[in-house]
Amino acid sequence: MLxxxxxxALSGLAxxxxxxxxxxxxxVIFGVTRIVNFAHGSFYMLGAYxxxxxxxxxxRGHVPFWGGVVLAAVIVGLVGVVVELLLLRRxxxxxxLFQLLATFGVVLVVQDAALWIWGPQDLLGPRAPGLRGAVxxxxxxxxxxxxxxxxxxxxxxxxxxLLFQRTRFGILVRAATADxxxxxxxxxNQRLLFTGVFFLGSALAGLAxxxxxxxxxxxxxxxxxxIAEAFVVVVVGGLGSLPGAALAALLLGxxxxxxxxxxxxxxxVLVFLVMAAVLVVRPYGLLGRAPAGHAASxxxxxxxxxxxxxxxxxxxxVALGLAMLAPLVLADYALVVxxxxxxxxxxxxxxxxxxxxxGMASFGHAAYFGIGAYGAALLVKHLAAPMExxxxxxxxxxxxxxxxxxxxxxxxxxxxxxxxxxxxAQIAWSTAFQWVxxxxxxxxxxxxxxxxxxVPKPVQAWGALVLxxxxxxxxxxxxxxxxxxxxxxxxxSVLRAEAIxxxxxxxxxxxxxxxxxxxxxxxxxxxxxxxxxxxTYMNISRSTDGLLMxxxxxxxxxxxxxxxxxxxxxxHEQLLRLTDLWRAVLGAIIIALVLFFPRGLAGLGAKQ
Amino acid sequence: xLRVTExxxxxxxxxxxxxxxxxxxxxxxxxxxxxNGAGKSTTMKAVMGLVPPTSGGVEFLGQPIAxxxxxxxARRGLxxxxxxxxxxxxxxxxxxxxVGRRRPREGLAPWTVERVCAVFPSLAAMLKRPGGRMxxxxxxxxxxxxxxxxxxxxxxxxxxxxxxxxVIVDRMAEAxxxxxxxxxxxxxxEQNWHFARRVGDTASIIEKGAIVWHGTMQALLADDExxxxxxxx
Ligand SMILES: Nc1ncnc2c1ncn2[C@@H]1O[C@H](COP(=O)(O)OP(=O)(O)OP(=O)(O)O)[C@@H](O)[C@H]1O
Ligand SMILES: [Mg+2]
Numbered sequence: 001m002l003x004x005x006x007x008x009a010l011s012g013l014a015x016x017x018x019x020x021x022x023x024x025x026x027x028v029i030f031g032v033t034r035i036v037n038f039a040h041g042s043f044y045m046l047g048a049y050x051x052x053x054x055x056x057x058x059x060r061g062h063v064p065f066w067g068g069v070v071l072a073a074v075i076v077g078l079v080g081v082v083v084e085l086l087l088l089r090r091x092x093x094x095x096x097l098f099q100l101l102a103t104f105g106v107v108l109v110v111q112d113a114a115l116w117i118w119g120p121q122d123l124l125g126p127r128a129p130g131l132r133g134a135v136x137x138x139x140x141x142x143x144x145x146x147x148x149x150x151x152x153x154x155x156x157x158x159x160x161x162l163l164f165q166r167t168r169f170g171i172l173v174r175a176a177t178a179d180x181x182x183x184x185x186x187x188x189n190q191r192l193l194f195t196g197v198f199f200l201g202s203a204l205a206g207l208a209x210x211x212x213x214x215x216x217x218x219x220x221x222x223x224x225x226x227i228a229e230a231f232v233v234v235v236v237g238g239l240g241s242l243p244g245a246a247l248a249a250l251l252l253g254x255x256x257x258x259x260x261x262x263x264x265x266x267x268x269v270l271v272f273l274v275m276a277a278v279l280v281v282r283p284y285g286l287l288g289r290a291p292a293g294h295a296a297s298x299x300x301x302x303x304x305x306x307x308x309x310x311x312x313x314x315x316x317x318v319a320l321g322l323a324m325l326a327p328l329v330l331a332d333y334a335l336v337v338x339x340x341x342x343x344x345x346x347x348x349x350x351x352x353x354x355x356x357x358x359g360m361a362s363f364g365h366a367a368y369f370g371i372g373a374y375g376a377a378l379l380v381k382h383l384a385a386p387m388e389x390x391x392x393x394x395x396x397x398x399x400x401x402x403x404x405x406x407x408x409x410x411x412x413x414x415x416x417x418x419x420x421x422x423x424x425a426q427i428a429w430s431t432a433f434q435w436v437x438x439x440x441x442x443x444x445x446x447x448x449x450x451x452x453x454x455v456p457k458p459v460q461a462w463g464a465l466v467l468x469x470x471x472x473x474x475x476x477x478x479x480x481x482x483x484x485x486x487x488x489x490x491x492x493s494v495l496r497a498e499a500i501x502x503x504x505x506x507x508x509x510x511x512x513x514x515x516x517x518x519x520x521x522x523x524x525x526x527x528x529x530x531x532x533x534x535x536t537y538m539n540i541s542r543s544t545d546g547l548l549m550x551x552x553x554x555x556x557x558x559x560x561x562x563x564x565x566x567x568x569x570x571x572h573e574q575l576l577r578l579t580d581l582w583r584a585v586l587g588a589i590i591i592a593l594v595l596f597f598p599r600g601l602a603g604l605g606a607k608q
Numbered sequence: 609x610l611r612v613t614e615x616x617x618x619x620x621x622x623x624x625x626x627x628x629x630x631x632x633x634x635x636x637x638x639x640x641x642x643x644n645g646a647g648k649s650t651t652m653k654a655v656m657g658l659v660p661p662t663s664g665g666v667e668f669l670g671q672p673i674a675x676x677x678x679x680x681x682a683r684r685g686l687x688x689x690x691x692x693x694x695x696x697x698x699x700x701x702x703x704x705x706x707v708g709r710r711r712p713r714e715g716l717a718p719w720t721v722e723r724v725c726a727v728f729p730s731l732a733a734m735l736k737r738p739g740g741r742m743x744x745x746x747x748x749x750x751x752x753x754x755x756x757x758x759x760x761x762x763x764x765x766x767x768x769x770x771x772x773x774x775v776i777v778d779r780m781a782e783a784x785x786x787x788x789x790x791x792x793x794x795x796x797x798e799q800n801w802h803f804a805r806r807v808g809d810t811a812s813i814i815e816k817g818a819i820v821w822h823g824t825m826q827a828l829l830a831d832d833e834x835x836x837x838x839x840x841x
Contacts, residue, residue, distance in 0.1 A: 168706060175699055179694055179696065186688075186707055186710075187682035187708075187710050187758050188707070
């Protein structure tokens with residue numbers, strides 16, 4: 001028993017060690033550059049793949065093995081430098097959301113590059129030489145390699161601590177984390193500092209990845225799996241705080257290790273719940289501080305939202321008329337795409353509602369889409385409810401989740417709010433993924449079919465048109481109603497809005513819940529048109545899809561989400577058909593868009 | 609040494625600097641006087657490149673520097689001491705000074721931690737203390753020291769007396785004069801007339817983003833009417 005507990009604590013330490021390596025890089029990069037680097041998980045994955053290649057190709061032995069690990073870390077560090085020089089350097093002044101998206105573009109490119117180079121199968125690397133065995137603690141086995149990993153984690157922490165306390169580079173990094181503008185005004189060339197920090201941070205991620213090779217198989221899902229956890233560690237510890245990252249990694253490692261014993265079903269949920277709780281009590285994390293010298297804000301300055309001109313109305317009416325006639329002539333496949341586009345439009349419109357008029361950011365909007373979908377599907381599966389009732393329940397379920405999650409999210413701002421929304425989405429995702437008995441886990445829920453009358457594709461297309469465009473239209477009306485005016489007022493200036501008697505927090509909260517409810521409707525519809533639901537309905541990628549649609553269309557235009565949803569879904573569909581490397585192409589397009597059209601497609605047309 | 613001509617700058621759409629012209633000669637303290645919100649800090653930020661000037665010229669040591677990035681301006685020998693001080697709160701006093709340190713400048717005696725402590729003796733006893741745990745006056749000394757560590761030829765000092773107790777203001781005035789006596793040129797912004805009259809050699813008055821008067825301190829001392837018009841609150 002005692003041995004069991006000790007082993008559990010030690011394995012918690014081992015996972016804390018690798019989590020710390022990843023999170024340390026992420027937090028240092030964020031601290032100095034203020035970039036939330038989604039691609040950090042990809043660097044970790046690259047480190048693992050490179051580590052695998054080196055370990056399998058170099059001769060056996062201590063020196064080649066550990067040399068390979070270090071070499072993998074250095075190569076990944078250099079890849080980080082290339083990404084910094086070619087991409088991030090050009091967008092340091094862009095709004096944070098665009099930076100996030102650009103790094104997500106890198107994630108997609110790296111995914112396909114890894115697929116192309118290493119293939120889709122899981123790769124098993126050799127064990128570390130001389131460390132195959134285990135030690136016995138009382139009567140329980142603990143792998144020797146994990147013990148070494150703990151040692152490496154501690155050693156790296158000490159080395160980093162020395163670097164940051166004792167070297168000029170470290171002092172400059174700490175100073176820049178607090179106030180980088182001032183550091184520049186004192187004559188420090190920030191470009192060198194940024195590039196240096198990127199090398200360091202990426203190399204740490206690469207090191208963590210390469211060190212995983214003897215422990216587990218290398219695969220293409222490593223990137224997003226680790227990035228979500230690393231975000232949690234960084235945010236819980238305090239963005240930019242190295243000791244914070246260490247503390248949070250320890251906390252999380254132990255929680256996971258013992259959580260497995262106590263609540264095996266909800267270890268993942270537990271992780272994100274802790275993050276939410278910490279953020280509510282300490283909005284800047286355990287050891288973090290509010291950044292000085294610049295407000296953390298995701299606000300994108302664009303011209304105010306204007307209602308459609310008479311000509312715009314005419315165009316919209318004609319387009320709508322054509323869309324209503326389309327199911328009469330289109331083939332089934334085209335109708336499926338059309339239905340999907342309608343769902344995407346409503347989803348994008350709901351996200352736009354909180355981002356554009358609301359001025360908030362959500363990095364986990366897929367949660368509400370997914371909760372709607374699961375709400376409907378679970379009713380069908382467990383209670384054999386009819387579609388009509390289930391569809392009604394979808395927005396209710398999502399709206400309630402929106403009220404619950406939103407209550408926390410609207411209290412934070414900027415990157416912290418974005419991270420909290422993501423945490424809630426991960427909670428929803430983990431629940432669907434881990435609670436196999438209720439949700440079917442990874443296999444999802446199948447057989448969510450509509451009744452006979454709603455099976456024909458034209459009927460589904462009409463239904464989607466009416467419900468989705470109707471929903472989008474209602475949201476649009478709300479933007480120009482008194483509630484929308486209050487929402488926009490608080491976005492422009494909380495102080496002024498409060499001065500004229502608007503309860504800004506409550507306004508944001510309701511807006512969040514309304515958007516969630518409509519997103520749930522979109523999710524419910526999606527479930528019935530697909531006949532099934534899966535945890536992927538609320539994963540990070542789907543949240544990013546929504547963001548892409550909104551940003552593609554332009555945040556501060558009302559037509560934006562519609563144009564963005566059509567363009568994105570169309571693009572996605574075409575790419576899937578044209579190339580196996582669709583992720584890489586999509587990633588490249590995202591990167592190009594952020595670099596060249598930071599205002600989005602709709603903004604492009606609207607500017608003179 | 610520093611010549612600003614017809615400088616314009618905006619915050620978003622707000623036109624803040626509307627043609628500021630200034631001249632600071634080597635080895636003098638030039639005081640930029642003006643009321644709250646007149647544009648003193650913005651002038652300094654525009655000179656440093658922290659706020660990009662929309663038009664107009666800044667010439668330093670005979671070279672145009674408008675449009676350069678702040679770090680390049682600093683490397684050419686312009687030191688900036690911000691009004692809000694912006695001490696790195698988690699870094700110790702010694703580390704704060706280290707951030708400001710740059711290589712010695714030809715022809716100038718290099719600044720070291722010891723030399724900074726000679727100018728501000730109270731810093732010597734607290735080199736290990738975090739910048740966040742200092743009084744306002746100590747922080748002000750630290751920011752000036754930090755900037756001096758960059759071996760500047762000219763320092764932009766933004767309201768060094770703001771929020772300080774009268775005793776500390778006296779000490780600050782002495783320190784500023786001592787710096788000038790060592791050959792440092794200083795552009796100092798002030799609202800506090802009593803501080804300004806004690807340290808300034810020449811002065812300009814800024815009002816609504818434009819210079820409305822300039823001349824020697826003696827001339828300003830003699831001109832009650834100008835002072836009454838622009839400086840009394
Ligand atoms: N970041 C900013 N954004 C928008 N407007 C600003 C900003 N900073 C200053 N202003 C405005 O610019 C004008 C000039 O400000 P500035 O700080 O240069 O004045 P100042 O002379 O230094 O005043 P003070 O004595 O209060 O320091 C003021 O009207 C102020 O409101
Ligand atoms: Mg000022």
